[in-house]
Amino acid sequence: MSKTDHGVGGLTYDKSKKGWPNEVNIFAALILIILIFEALGQFLPYMNDQSFLFDTNGRFDTIFNEARLKIIILQVAIIGIISLGVTQVIISGGIDLSSGPLVGAAAMIVMSFAQTELVNGNPNPKAVFGDWAFDLPVIVPVIVGLCFGAFIGAINGSLIAFTRIPPFIATLGMFLICRGIAQWWTKGQPVSFPTESFAALGSGMMPVVWFALLAVLFHLVLRYTLYGKHTYAIGSNEDAARMSGINVKRHKVLVYMIASMLAAFAAIILSSKNLTAQTGMGQFYELFAIAMAVIGGVSLTGGRGSIIGTVLGAMVFGVIQSGFTYIKLDAFYQLMAMGAIIISAVVLDQWRQQRGSSRN
Amino acid sequence: MSKTDHGVGGLTYDKSKKGWPNEVNIFAALILIILIFEALGQFLPYMNDQSFLFDTNGRFDTIFNEARLKIIILQVAIIGIISLGVTQVIISGGIDLSSGPLVGAAAMIVMSFAQTELVNGNPNPKAVFGDWAFDLPVIVPVIVGLCFGAFIGAINGSLIAFTRIPPFIATLGMFLICRGIAQWWTKGQPVSFPTESFAALGSGMMPVVWFALLAVLFHLVLRYTLYGKHTYAIGSNEDAARMSGINVKRHKVLVYMIASMLAAFAAIILSSKNLTAQTGMGQFYELFAIAMAVIGGVSLTGGRGSIIGTVLGAMVFGVIQSGFTYIKLDAFYQLMAMGAIIISAVVLDQWRQQRGSSRN
Amino acid sequence: MTELGNIILETRDLTKHYGGVHALEGADFTLRKGEHVAIMGDNGAGKSTFVRQITGVEQKTRGDIIFDGKPVNFTGPLDAREAGIEAVFQTLALADHLDVPDNLFLGREKTKWNWLGPFRRLDYKSMREDTLEALQKTGVKIPNIRNTIQNMSGGQRQCVAIARTATFHSKLTIMDEPTAALGVQETAQVENIIRTLKEQGEPLILISHNMRQVFDLMDRVVVFRRGRICANLDIRNEDITGEDVVAYITGAKTQPEYEDAA
Amino acid sequence: MTELGNIILETRDLTKHYGGVHALEGADFTLRKGEHVAIMGDNGAGKSTFVRQITGVEQKTRGDIIFDGKPVNFTGPLDAREAGIEAVFQTLALADHLDVPDNLFLGREKTKWNWLGPFRRLDYKSMREDTLEALQKTGVKIPNIRNTIQNMSGGQRQCVAIARTATFHSKLTIMDEPTAALGVQETAQVENIIRTLKEQGEPLILISHNMRQVFDLMDRVVVFRRGRICANLDIRNEDITGEDVVAYITGAKTQPEYEDAA
Amino acid sequence: ETIGVSIARFDDNFLTVMRNGMEDYAGGIDGVDLQVEDAVDDVAKQLDQINNFIASGVDAIIVNAVDTSATEAMSQAAASANVPLVYVNREPVNVDTLPDNQAFVASNEIESGTLAAFEACKMLRAAGHAGGAKGYMLMGQLSNQAAVQRSKDVEDVIGMDMCNFITLIDKQTAEWSRDKAQDLMTNWLSSGEEFQVVFANNDEMAIGAIQAMKASGVSMEDVVVVGVDATQDALVAMQAGDLDATVFQDAAGQGQGSVDAALSLARGEDVEQKVYIPFKLVTPANIDDFLSKN
Ligand SMILES: Nc1ncnc2c1ncn2[C@@H]1O[C@H](COP(=O)(O)OP(=O)(O)OP(=O)(O)O)[C@@H](O)[C@H]1O
């Protein structure tokens, strides 16, 4: 019954057998998938001994194939940013289906405040507003976008917190509303030709930089702040959180606002990267953002998960997508293989977890 | 402490205040929505005193606008059939995202066994197989479709039951796999020109007939059979169900199989109704099927809901869709209004339920 | 018993119906400052329901609650806690996926950098130390407090919930069957905690089925039967035995003031 | 104690580790036919863990279980129940959204039209009648058995779980703190149920913190401490007092056979 | 008069131009109301929309078919309610057996992919690659008919004797989207294989590919990129010398034609039952003719 660092006595407690953190599994799965692609590259007859990650053609100065490493992260950075928010929503016991359509709507709105006046010397053929909206400082579209995200998130959160309807329904409704907004904004016309300073936000590897910065920020927030602790507590047992005096309603509104602002920020980066905004942008992003989080170990029943896991989950998607192009898999097989890999990744993780505490 | 029909004494129990069943709310919401559309028809200036449900132009023999009544149900009958299965899955504590893509895949497969040899006297331009697959008896495509559904459902169910991955992930994986199968089957080409007997399955009001029959059947099954009771028990507390000796794994496989077979049956009716099958069929059906169930009072946390509720939920969608066309709402506003109505319907229902037992 | 200013909690005609079930009917209850009162009664007699109304967990059907001299209308447990009521609920209210310190400090975490608002930093180290101390008081043994609550035994969970209430000072403490799942030693420790509260003059409502415990620790017993209060027994001063209390519980006896509580 | 054929349950070196937590270490335990044995011990001593291993709710880390003469390896609680073990778990295992009859008959519903396989019809009426009868035995009061379990009080829930176990005959009954949340009357009724089982010669394992209850009802006490068995006391025949048992629980005493269980 | 319109997909840029063409045109005629609905690429939904129009008593219906092989059921539904029906943009399968009060104003999708691919073939020859050229193809969603058809057109063209010097290294779907096309192209570039041509099922994907190539430092002089649709963004890219060819389809014109046909049918006037609107190839040489059109 001696006072130790980790407990107040009782049973024998063997600290060395604590079991490694969940994230290690996902990392292992990631490595496994990479190895499989490397192996396929070696054995498939039509691959001419190419390597997946290494530079066999001597095109770069490093031993790695830099272009591949970059695209692996680049192509998931934007959904990854959304996934950071979705992770928080899911940990709090909710779900957000509206993030995909929100990207579409936010992109349309943002881009119409980021247009430039002259394109190749001609007047901008896609102008949404009058002259006043041309060549605005880059901060304007960014603020507009974040405010729009905050607004949608506040509605989501308030509906869920105050009327207590299931998050699935609130955000499904918002899904439809955001699609409506996206199409209504310009009656379906794409919005293009942004200013150079706006285009710089998402050009090159900038999406990856944003993703990394935001991931670190929210890792710290979830792990070390009151906001993080309350998010886990609410997801773990909402009644308990309420009875313990946490302001559950206000907290939920905050969580959904942060998630929607992250999605709106993703829309800013996405439209900047593509130099255009279209109503259909962001389709299925909500599903992939959720899938990344879940592959990363976030539990859909709430209370469990981490940003590190989600980032690794995003990497799994990046590797898979690059890998498929690398081995030149047909589109239909890609879909099937993607489905199979998502399932296997989670099965693997589940299986490892169960070994620890093997209730049946 | 006298032995009565409803309890073994204790507190005063006032049977008259029992509170009406949940379904009554949804029915009330349905009536409310219809009345709103009738009122809009009267008051909107451009509507020329048209009526939503009544025949003001003397186009039919009855006092109702028959065409409207028919299309209200007809347009939701097929998703309604899927929703019957989804309802069971959700009650059992799961979710099925794969039903939409399953419809696409099943339709492609079914239709390629239902093709006719001659189209307007010319050979069928969309033939998938050789001569042997032409003009098969109608039972062949139906059986093939149901078997395919059962197969997919068995995989879903087994993954969820045996590997214990979240249903969201298992069926999201299957979502991608089924989309892959649909596209791979004919490399994206639509399959058309079914035999007359196959076309009869879904022609005219037949989808409604199937929907009604299946709804009655599964209402009885969920309410009065062992299968139904165990479905509710597992959704309510899976651990308790397991400890009570219910074979939870086998039961889950059964639930997912039934759900997928219903989705496959919906695919049969759908392709028959449209006289064609194409890979994109069934897009978003999974979301609407879930929304119908939830509007009908099925709880996404499992254990609560009913087929009657789901049927009413389906009717809400039918009325909304018809009503929008009736008041000539623009497509973007339709999306927004649909989102708003879904949310309001559930808010209304939630609000009524909370009055009974008003925990905060 | 009605000296004004001396009363910390009073309820008048407090009533709660769940649909047709009359779980609590016209409860008139008073608690003086520093007094320790036990609530006893059959299973399903409405004891926990009574607690849920006082703590704002549920909304009452009718009646008034006067706390610390002011009529109150708590819209949620947050209000009640802010007013100074601490409760150990029968359902414990613990977050399954969090560890012991997190649960102990749930809702009033120790933080640093408070200018960061909701994003202020948690002071894990200090919370961990305080947790070990708080747990010592309850006498429970927990091999690893970093383990999540879902992996704790029934008694360990209960001790965490009790430690939480005992750690923070309050104007009124309510405990709903706190020792139900506890072992012999742990029960003794919790009874010590209650004695300490008595010495400090903090009022307490204890729900318990344990006659010995009630007679050892409490000043007064209020008996609930079928949703109504049927007796108010001053066990410190009057000559009342356990058998008497049981008679009130089972309905063999009813105090004259409460006759309508058939 | 080792007469072969006379033993209904035996465990050898039964052990369960949760990660680094050694919740149960090398438990050797025997139960004879018709014998009623109590398991006592501190909170977190591993009592419930022991029950979860025997009933197949969890998979043991190592050790053997011999039930009714045969070594068994239950992969789930379904297996254990089919073998004839009935248990009231500490967590009760009730389905929150179902009503009382549904919970009572969960997993062995009365049905009609059995040729329909999984789709056979439930016999609601007969289950309802049997439920009222079973509840009378526990003495609990429930105003409306059609109400869902989530709306029941702690004691009502416990009584439903006990009624469930008591209604069906079995080769071995296990109760994990069955009377923890029960009132005075209900506790007496449940103790009557246990007496009836004794008269019928059905063996029982009772986990309880209630010394009086154990001495009133049981033949033998097995004490757990820190995951190990530390005493095996024949309270019917030997001269053992409550204080002795407490001494074993707290670690003041240890039986010589179990010395290694420091 | 009220005309009900069902469009295959609101998210499609080309169809948006067509839709806006219809609305602008109808808005200029007194007493004509358009009720436009989005079929979100769902055949079944489209059929339901037609039935809803019938229930609301519209005077005529215009359909931009999601799936041209599903038009049989639509024709039946309209004919049995005696409501005139006009197909627009996509040629229905039952084009030869249309009832009297039905018509279509459409283009032949086979032309579009073929025109672009053949132009690319000619450009490659002109650039001296006749000895062999490699390329990639970006396809639209495989659930979409235009994607399937345009991809097949490309394969047919490079199967011709004159163009069989072109081989496809890989073809993948980028789902019509610029973003997916960027990622896909970057993935291809990371394998380091040389290529001379990129076929895209639409301009958006062509632009995405161009953005990816430019970001990786590929010179747009050396690669032939062709798309379909002649959107504003594409024409701007062509002016900048990035895009080499695209195909123009008179979206607004088709929209207007379909409204005219629907109105005539509703008034019981005679109309031509089949109106083909041809595709036109757009290259830097004739780009000025198209700048103000789509
Ligand atoms: N939400 C609810 N809906 C309907 N009935 C309820 C609800 N909550 C409690 N009840 C009923 O109210 C009665 C009183 O319940 P309560 O929990 O107050 O009992 P209790 O006195 O605390 O019993 P115990 O000693 O078993 O904890 C019980 O009959 C219970 O079934």
Ligand SMILES: Nc1ncnc2c1ncn2[C@@H]1O[C@H](COP(=O)(O)OP(=O)(O)OP(=O)(O)O)[C@@H](O)[C@H]1O
């Ligand atoms: N799944 C698990 N993971 C980790 N530790 C666990 C798990 N389940 C139980 N434990 C630990 O094992 C020990 C024994 O728990 P158990 O539930 O058997 O105690 P108990 O003797 O039944 O106590 P009580 O009298 O409080 O019910 C406790 O310290 C508990 O924290």
Ligand SMILES: [Mg+2]
């Ligand atoms: Mg209680």
Ligand SMILES: [Mg+2]
């Ligand atoms: Mg225990």
